[in-house]
Each structure stands twice: as C-alpha cells, then as structure tokens.
Amino acid sequence: MKYLKLILSLSIVVAFTFMVAVSCTATMPFGKGGAQLWGENCMRCHNTPPPTSFGDEQWDVIATHMELRAQLTDQEMKTILEFLKSAN
Amino acid sequence: MKRLLFTMAILLSCWSLMGQDESEGTTKFMLRGYSQGGFTATKDDNSFGSVGFSPLFIYRHDDKLIFESELEFEYEGGELSMALEYANVSYKVSNSLWLRAGKIIVPFGNWFERIHPSWINPLPTMPLGYGHGGILPTADLGIEARGAAYLGKMKFNYSAYLVNGPQLNDGDHEQEEAGMVSHGVTVDNNNNKFVGGRFGIFPFKNSSLELGFSGLTGKVGAKDSEFNKVGSRLYALDLSYIKSLNFMKSIISVRAQKSFINVDDVEYKIIHEDGDEEHLEFDNKVRSLYTQISIKPALVGSKFIRSLEFVGRYANINQPKGAPWAKNPTQLAFGVNYWFSWRSVLKFAYQINGIDTVPMEMGHDDEPIDIHGPEPVGGHGAMGGANTFYIQWAIGF
Numbered sequence: 203m204k205y206l207k208l209i210l211s212l213s214i215v216v217a218f219t220f221m222v223a224v225s226c227t228a229t230m231p232f233g234k235g236g237a238q239l240w241g242e243n244c245m246r247c248h249n250t251p252p253p254t255s256f257g258d259e260q261w262d263v264i265a266t267h268m269e270l271r272a273q274l275t276d277q278e279m280k281t282i283l284e285f286l287k288s289a290n
Numbered sequence: 291m292k293r294l295l296f297t298m299a300i301l302l303s304c305w306s307l308m309g310q311d312e313s314e315g316t317t318k319f320m321l322r323g324y325s326q327g328g329f330t331a332t333k334d335d336n337s338f339g340s341v342g343f344s345p346l347f348i349y350r351h352d353d354k355l356i357f358e359s360e361l362e363f364e365y366e367g368g369e370l371s372m373a374l375e376y377a378n379v380s381y382k383v384s385n386s387l388w389l390r391a392g393k394i395i396v397p398f399g400n401w402f403e404r405i406h407p408s409w410i411n412p413l414p415t416m417p418l419g420y421g422h423g424g425i426l427p428t429a430d431l432g433i434e435a436r437g438a439a440y441l442g443k444m445k446f447n448y449s450a451y452l453v454n455g456p457q458l459n460d461g462d463h464e465q466e467e468a469g470m471v472s473h474g475v476t477v478d479n480n481n482n483k484f485v486g487g488r489f490g491i492f493p494f495k496n497s498s499l500e501l502g503f504s505g506l507t508g509k510v511g512a513k514d515s516e517f518n519k520v521g522s523r524l525y526a527l528d529l530s531y532i533k534s535l536n537f538m539k540s541i542i543s544v545r546a547q548k549s550f551i552n553v554d555d556v557e558y559k560i561i562h563e564d565g566d567e568e569h570l571e572f573d574n575k576v577r578s579l580y581t582q583i584s585i586k587p588a589l590v591g592s593k594f595i596r597s598l599e600f601v602g603r604y605a606n607i608n609q610p611k612g613a614p615w616a617k618n619p620t621q622l623a624f625g626v627n628y629w630f631s632w633r634s635v636l637k638f639a640y641q642i643n644g645i646d647t648v649p650m651e652m653g654h655d656d657e658p659i660d661i662h663g664p665e666p667v668g669g670h671g672a673m674g675g676a677n678t679f680y681i682q683w684a685i686g687f
Contacts, residue, residue, distance in 0.1 A: 242497045245541060246532050248410045248686075249632035263320045263350045267358065271403070273438040273447035273490075276385035 236285020239278050247272065253289035261286050322346045323360070326408035328637075328682035332675075340366030342408065344375065354382040376429050386439040394434050396427040397449040397488040398504045399547045400528035401580070409633050409686035412543075415641060417580035417605040418621050419549065425576055425607065426549055427473045427506065427524070430454055432483070445492040455484025456524075458510035460517045461558045461570075466614045468558035469574050471510050471522055471551070480518065484508030490528075502528040510553065517556060525550040539589035544582070551576040560614070572612030580605035586629075599627040601639075620644040625680075633686035642677045 234242075244250040256264060261283060269279040327341035342364045349357040359377035363370065378392030395403045402420055405411050406428075419426045432453030438445065457479045461468025486506035493499055504526040511517030528547040535542055553574035560568040584601035603623045609616040625639030 241534075245534075246497070246500070246530065247404045249629065251632050255632070259318060260320060263318045263348055264322075266350050266353060266356050267320075267348050270356065270358075270380055270388055270390075270436070273436060273449075275438045275440065275445070276382075278438075 234281070236281045236283075236288075240282045240285055243268075243272060243274060243278065243282070253286045256286075258287050258290060261290075317352075318350045320348045320350075322348065322687060324407045324409045324684060324686040326414075326682055326684040328414060328680060330681075331679045332677065334676070340364050344407070356380050384437075386437040388436050390434040390436065391432075393429055393431050394451065394453070395429050396453065396486065396506075397434075397436070397451070398427045398486065398506055398524065399488075399526040399549060400490075400500070400502055400530050400545060401547060402426075402428045404530075405545075407686065408682070408684040409635065411684075412582075412584045412599060412601040412627060412637070413603055413623050413625050413641075414637050414639050414680040414682035415621075415623065417547075417582070417603065418607050418619055419578040419580075419605070424473070425471070425551060425578065426526075427453075427456065429474055430484075431476065443495060445497060447490045448487070450485075450487040452483045452485060454478040455482075455506070455508045456510055456522060457512070458517055458520055458522070458553065460511065460515055461560060462515075465558075465560045468560060468570060468615075469553065469572065469610070469613050470615055471553060480509055480511065480513035482509035486524075496533075498531055498533040500528075500530045502526075504528070520554045520556055522551070522553045524552070534589070536589065538585070539587055541586045541588050543584045543586075546581040547579070549578045551578075570612065570614065572610045574610050574613070576610065577608040578606065597629045599629065599635075601625045601627065617645050635684050637680065637682040637684065639680045639682070640677070641680065643675050 241250055253261075265279050265283040265286075268274060269276070274282070323343070323345040325341070325343045328339050330337055330339045342362065344360055344362045347357075347359045347361075351357070357377075357379045360375035362373040362375050364372075374393060376393045376395050378390050378394050380388050380390040382388050397403050401417060406416065406420070408414075416424075418424075420428065430453035432451055434449055434451035436447070436449035436451075438447040440446075454475070455478070456471040456473045457475050459467040459470045459472060484506055485508060486504070488502055488504040490500050490502040493501065504524075506524040508522065509518070509520065510522040511520035526547055526549040529545065531542075531544040533542055534540075555571060555574055558570045560570055562568065580603060582601065582603040584599055586596075586599045588596050590596050601624070603621070605621040606619065608618050621641060621643055623639055623641040625637055627635050627637045629635050
C-alpha cells in the first residue's frame with residue numbers, strides 16, 4: 203500500500219511534468235530584446251546588475267543559475283546572455 | 291575550535307577555487323554568496339548582533355548540468371553555527387523542463403526561494419513564519435521538476451516536487467508543542483512523501499505581475515505511532531508586482547502571500563508535572579499573511595536619492611485556539627535603505643512585534659510557548675519580543 207502511494211505520487215509528478223512539457227506552445231519572449239528582458243526579470247527580485255559586473259565566462263554560469271532559480275525560459279536566458287556579453 | 295578550523299579550510303578551498311573563474315573550457319565554477327551583520331537596539335538593550343556569511347557554490351558542468359549549494363555560517367553569542375541551506379544537482383531535460391535532486395529550496399510561495407538572501411531582502415528580518423524553525427517550508431530533501439514557458443502570449447512557470455516533508459510533533463517528547471509541524475528535518479519519520487507544486491502566471495506582457503498558487507500535501511505522523519495516518523495540507527496564494535513607474539520616477543515592488551496550514555484533527559495526550567493527564571483536541575489550522583511594499587526612487591536625478599529605498603511590511607500568524615503553543619503574533623516593520631551598489635546596502639529599520647496569546651480551552655495554567663522565532667539580524671524573522679531598531683549591512687558577491 204505504501205509503495206502504491208509512492209508510485210501514485212511519482213506518477214502525478216511525472217504526468218504533470220509531461221503535460222507541461224508537451225503543452226508549451228513556445229518559449230519565445232515575443233520580440234523582447236535582451237536589454238528589456240534583463241531589466242524585467244532581474245528586478246523582479248533584486249537590483250539589476252550592470253553587464254560589466256562579470257566577465258563573459260562568469261555570465262555563462264550566472265545565466266544558467268538564474269534560468270533555474272528565477273525560472274526563465276531557455277530563450278529568455280539566451281537573449282539576456284547575448285545582450286550582457288555584447289554590452290561587456 | 292574544530293568548527294573554526296573547518297570554516298578556515300572551507301574558506302581556503304574557496305579562495306583557491308576562485309582562481310578557476312577565468313579558466314577556459316566548458317566546465318565553469320563560481321563562488322558567490324552574501325554576508326550581513328548589524329546592530330540591534332530595544333528599549334532596554336542594545337548590541338552588535340550576529341554576523342553571517344553564506345557562500346554559494348555553483349558548478350556548471352555544461353549548459354545542461356549544474357550543481358548548486360549554499361552554506362550558512364553565523365556567529366552569534368560566541369557560537370559559530372553552520373547549516374547547509376541547499377545542495378542539489380539539476381539537469382536540463384528540455385527547454386522548458388529541469389529536473390533537480392538533493393536538498394532543494396521548497397518552492398512554496400514567493401518569499402524564501404526568491405528573496406531570502408540578506409542582500410536581496412529589503413528588511414533585516416524575514417516575515418513571520420519563515421526562517422529556521424518557522425511554520426512554512428524553506429528547504430527539504432527530495433526531487434523536483436521545474437521550468438517556464440509561454441502559453442500563447444502569457445508566460446507561466448511551474449514546479450512539481452516530492453520531498454520528505456514536515457513532521458508532526460505528537461507531544462511525546464515536547465508536549466508543549468503537540469500538534470505543531472516541523473520543517474526541514476533530515477530523516478523522514480515515515481515512508482510517505484509529500485507531493486507539492488507551485489504554478490505561477492504572468493498575466494501582463496511586461497511580466498510585472500506574477501500570481502502564484504502553491505500546494506503541499508502528505509502524512510506528517512511517525513509510521514510506528516498512533517498518529518501514522520495524520521495528514522497535512524499546506525496551500526499558499528502569492529502575488530508580486532514589480533514595476534518601474536515613470537510618473538513617480540521610482541520602481542515599486544509589492545509582495546504578498548497568504549498561507550494555509552491544515553493538520554488532521556487528532557487527540558494529543560499531555561502529562562503535567564504533577565502527573566495529571568490532559569487530552570487536547572483542537573482545530574489544527576494555522577494561517578499566515580505577509581504584505582510588503584518597497585519604493586526605490588531610482589529614476590530621479592540626485593544620486594543620493596536614487597540610492598535610497600523605502601520599505602514597509604506587515605505580517606501575522608493566526609494559530610489554533612486550544613493549542614498549547616497558540617499565539618497570534620504580528621509584525622510591522624518600516625525601513626530606509628541606502629544602496630552603495632546594486633548588491634551592497636545599509637538598512638535602517640524599526641520593527642513592532644505584537645503577540646496576542648490565544649486562550650487555552652482546556653484550562654491548565656501552562657503559558658503558551660514561543661514557537662521558535664528565527665534570529666533577527668542574521669536575515670531571519672523575529673517573532674515576538676520587544677520592538678526593535680535594526681541597522682544592518684549586507685553585501686552580495
């Protein structure tokens with residue numbers, strides 16, 4: 203019985219995840235540029251860091267970290283990263 | 291002494307690893323984190339408070355695999371305490387799906403995951419209910435699926451997770467806490483896992499408004515006890531609105547969260563010092579709320595004024611009438627911050643703490659206990675106690 207509940211719980215998580223993954227129509231931020239996304243998303247939690255705060259290699263790490271933590275879409279992260287590197 | 295040596299070893303290791311930041315290749319490591327310290331004053335006492343240091347390790351194997359961990363060192367009252375805030379590995383399955391395992395920050399509501407670091411939190415304390423020993427989940431052991439995507443033109447984010455979950459204090463050892471649930475206990479007390487999730491939507495195209503719903507449910511009773519069927523359900527509604535308002539030349543940030551904690555009603559047996567036995571049964575429902583607003587006049591010409599931030603917060607907890615630990619604490623805090631840079635700040639705040647004791651229905655003379663209030667200056671929320679003036683510095687790096 204206890205395994206049944208565990209399996210059921212896991213199934214709910216997997217089913218929900220699968221549903222979300224296949225139902226997404228896009229990860230595009232609809233024409234927003236990197237500067238706009240950088241401003242909109244960073245300031246949701248903290249002050250917006252200047253692009254010169256970190257080097258390109260460091261931005262690679264931070265971008266992945268923030269994609270995960272702040273729940274950015276893949277496209278948002280890449281667009282912001284491109285902007286930060288170009289402004290560096 | 292051992293702790294001090296361990297800390298020094300950690301720091302020396304970090305120092306040597308920092309040199310890898312500039313290395314070439316796909317493998318990348320970063321040491322980041324934050325630190326804070328400060329001064330507190332009440333009507334009767336004043337003191338330089340605790341100092342905290344929280345190094346954050348990020349190891350990015352490639353663009354699909356990342357490890358993150360945050361340690362917490364805190365020096366207070368002559369004691370150095372250490373904690374593993376979180377440590378987990380994440381794998382990117384698709385553009386809108388990450389899988390994560392380890393000790394994870396529980397995505398319940400909009401506070402802890404987003405703004406608990408002291409250089410982000412605009413006040414020196416956390417809202418009631420958060421922090422170590424709080425009534426709301428912060429971090430736990432388990433697995434999580436999370437991500438974000440667009441449905442049509444509306445962005446949403448999601449997380450679904452399995453964790454060990456909170457545990458019920460059945461009054462066997464700490465009878466004055468009978469009926470309370472504890473979060474973040476490392477060893478599970480049963481084979482049931484908590485299932486939880488959070489779903490957030492951004493109704494506006496500019497992502498200024500986020501509305502979130504969180505849920506978490508499972509069994510809290512120990513498997514070999516008479517409470518093994520006792521379950522708990524936690525829900526939260528959260529809101530955050532962050533917008534640059536040109537007419538005010540300011541950035542306004544509004545956050546709020548209403549949390550609901552329900553535990554199945556059961557009877558707890560309390561044995562008093564004189565040997566009398568008492569049976570407690572109460573409607574075990576806890577409600578908490580926080581609302582916070584901050585205004586940064588970041589668009590004005592004066593450098594001094596645009597470095598300021600004004601913040602206010604109200605929080606309360608309503609606990610069940612009849613519980614031995616029942617209190618209805620409130621927290622009202624005001625603050626003015628000066629930002630030296632985007633990640634270093636000096637905070638001045640005054641916090642008014644109130645507690646309305648909820649009368650016991652069973653009629654014994656025990657005073658309701660104080661549920662653990664996290665320390666104030668270390669970035670945690672103070673519960674109860676005297677009204678307090680804080681000065682806190684915080685820096686992110």
